[in-house]
Amino acid sequence: MKKPELLVPAGDLEKLRTAILYGADAVYTGVEGLSLRAQQAEMTTAELAEGVRTAHQRGVKVYAAMNIAAKNSDLELVKQKTGELAEIGVDGVILSDPGVLAVVRRVAPHLPVHLSTQANTTNTEAVRFWHAQGVRRIILARELNLAEIAAIARDVPEVELEIFVHGAMCLAYSGRCLLxxxxxxxxxxxxxxxxxxxxxxxxxxxxxxxxxxxxxxxxxxSYLLSAKDLRMIEYLPEVLAAGVSSLKIEGRMKTVYYVAVVTRTYRWALDAALKDPDGYRCAPEWLAELDKVSNRGYTTGFYLKHKGEQFAGLNTEESYRRSYGLAGTVLQYRPAEGKILVELRNQLTAGDETELLLPEATLALDSTTMTDENGQPLAAGHNSYRVYFRVDRPVPVGAVVRRRLPRSQLP
Ligand code: SF4
Structure with a gap:
């Protein structure tokens, strides 16, 4: 069985480090000015260079998205960025526009190209067509079911295929939307x-x-146009059987907290499914974890349907669900004192239910033991406060602390 990579969104450098810490095999981010997640989820070339260095030190790949529907006025920037991306050694560029592809192939013929899901590739001949144009990997359209994906994988084993396994769905066909x-x-x-x-x-x-x-x-x-979010964690053996190379989590705009939780949960599940696909059982605690991040209710999208486009994932009940949020991130572990230094990212009150997310486990943190740097107890800390907690085991820098949201802050 093919061992696919776990591909995680990294809208900025902090999310990139978080994705790596919690088990990503590869990350993807946007190229400033040229990706389909403007501003908040794009990196400058300097940031990308740092991200690539960090990721490669840990054996993690970095893909850079330039999947804009390009106009002539964008092409000069495409050319410039392509040269820079090749120079800093990204492991692939994600694009959807044939013009962007032409520029990339001309400027950096050896740079691996991934075709964005925005290009709406739904059949074997389309995969062959793009492969003949120099595309190494195809991110298939989300409108395909797993049987159709498996058939394409059998037809073109020489082409890498990537599919989404988790995250927001777009109601428009492959995200082509004018709303x-x-x-x-x-x-x-x-x-x-x-x-x-x-x-x-x-x-x-x-x-x-x-x-x-x-x-x-x-x-x-009734949110008539609003899709539920994709969640395939319960069906990973079926996903693996389809024979794709990469399993992608959606969400470059999502928070560090979201990246931490979704990445480690899928890491745990994917490792279990790869080890024993026949005995795979999606653990209830994995589903519980995915319920602790912002979501709109979950669906399996089109994957389990065997004919037609029978997507039944509209969210007719409510808007976002969320029970936990980011409290802070770990800046330092002090083994001699058995403490961690945490930078708060939201208000935290002593008594709040607080947890520390390690890559392999979740630790309860007693928020009543929160102190300042002089060891004085704190009744509350605010965004950007630096506070300390006692812990009894090593904690990696960048680990995420979450807190259960008070009822008044629930959506
Ligand atoms: S369907 Fe919704 S999320 Fe998708 S492009 Fe249109 S407005 Fe945006």
Whole structure:
């Protein structure tokens, strides 16, 4: 059985380090100005160079996305960035536009190219076509089911295939969508999606424009356009049997906390599935972990359907679910004192239910033992405070501390 890599989103350097710490085999990020996640999830060339150094020291690969629907005015930047990416040694560039592909092949013929899911590749001949253009890996369309993916993998074993296993789904076909551009002037195809498919919509009758009606269903709101999130952790043996090279987690815009939890949970599960696919059982605690990050309810998307596009993953009940949030990250472990130094990223009050996420386990932290640097107990700490906790085992720098959200902060 092929051992696929676990590919994790890394919108910035901190998320890249977090992904590596919690078990990613490879990470992907955006190239400044050219990816489909504008600004908050892109790296400058200098940041990418540092990210590549850090990742390669740990045997982790880095892929850089330039998957914008490019206009002529973008091509000069594509050319410049391609040269820089080749220079710093990224392990692949992700693109969707044939023009961008042409520039990349001309400027850096040896740079591995991955075709973005945005290119909507759904069949063997399309895979062969792109491979003949110099594409090494195809990120298949999310609209395929696992049987169709397995058939493509059998047809073209010489091509690397990548599929999504976790994260947000786009209601539009392979993310080709004008809703955001139409409603806000910010185009999803230029990396600026404002996610209007997740908004709440109302109906108005023409003669009563000031009496809008919420579209409801079973007494709850119906977010008619909003997809649930993909979660394939329960079906990893079936996913592995499809024979792909890379399993991708969506979410370059997600938080460090999200990256930590989802990466380590899939690491645990994937290692178990690879070790014993026939005996694989998705542990309830893995599902519980994935419920502790922001999500919109989970679906298996199109993967388990065997004919047609029978996606049944609309979220008709509620918006985001979230029970825990980021409390802080570990800056230092002090073995002599049995303490960790944590930089808080949110308010933390003594008594809050707090946990330290290690790559292999979760430790309860007693937040009433939180102190300042002089060892004085703290009743509360705020964003950017540096505080100490007692721990009885080594803790890696960058480990994430989470806290259960008080009821008032639940979405
Ligand atoms: S608005 Fe929704 S469906 Fe359209 S691109 Fe954005 S996330 Fe996808």
């Amino acid at each position: 955001s551009a139409y409603l806000t002037g910010r185009s999803a195809n230029r990396g600026e999606c404002t996610h209007p498919c997740r908004w709440e919509y109302m109906l108005t009758e023409r003669s009563r424009p000031h009496e809008p009606l919420l579209v409801t269903e079973d007494k709850r709101y």
